[in-house]
Amino acid sequence: MNGCGGGGGGGGGTAPETPWNVSASLVDGGVSVSWTGVNNATAYHVYYSRTPDSGTTGTRFTPTHPELQPHTIVTGLENYKSYYFVVTASNKHGESAPSSEVRLFHRSV
Secondary structure (H helix, E strand, O other), X not given: OOOOXXXXXXXXXXXXXXXXXXXXXXXXXXEEEEEEOOOOXXXXXXXXXXXXXXXXXXXEEOOOOOOOOOEEEEOXXXXXXXXXXXXXXXXXXXXXXXXXXXXXXXXXX
């Protein structure tokens, strides 16, 4: 008699917590965005928009740091415009809620 195998078992994992202490500053060539990292993150995502309170509906910029450095430089932004940034953390279980939003007026340095 063939039994019904128990199959997968509840993965039970959770998405990482929300990154915090987000800041943005002007640097040569773009905007440096930094944050405090969180446990269990395998990637971070920076979202930016010219509209406040956009959360994760803005443009997504995924840093490519193999060691998961809690900072990146966002390039390609228009001069003399305000931008709003949020950061999320993700892992195989999902993406965190967005961080608190920070605003920066972009101009070349």
